Amino acid sequence: MFKCPNCHKPGIPILKKTFMGPAAPTKCKRCGKKVGVSYYSLLTMIPFFFALVLYDATELNLLGLIYILILILIIYTIFMPLTSKE
Numbered sequence: 288m289f290k291c292p293n294c295h296k297p298g299i300p301i302l303k304k305t306f307m308g309p310a311a312p313t314k315c316k317r318c319g320k321k322v323g324v325s326y327y328s329l330l331t332m333i334p335f336f337f338a339l340v341l342y343d344a345t346e347l348n349l350l351g352l353i354y355i356l357i358l359i360l361i362i363y364t365i366f367m368p369l370t371s372k373e
């Protein structure tokens with residue numbers, strides 16, 4: 288669980304954060320307030336596009352692409368700061 292920026296208690300499930308976007312905030316399980324990620328999180332999508340270009344250019348196999356996408360998701364989940372949306 289990740290810490291909520293509102294109540295500072297671990298109220299954000301890891302998977303919720305992984306699939307949370309700047310336009311799709313989630314609710315804290317402890318205090319019920321809205322929590323989201325800043326628009327800077329869109330920057331993490333840049334390597335995703337590079338991966339797609341690389342996939343096209345180098346005929347990287349599909350498994351390689353999936354590994355890269357999982358890696359990006361893990362980095363995104365760990366390093367994206369959560370912000371209050373209240």
Ligand SMILES: [Zn+2]
Pocket residue numbers: 291292293294295296298315316317318319320
């Ligand atoms: Zn909270």
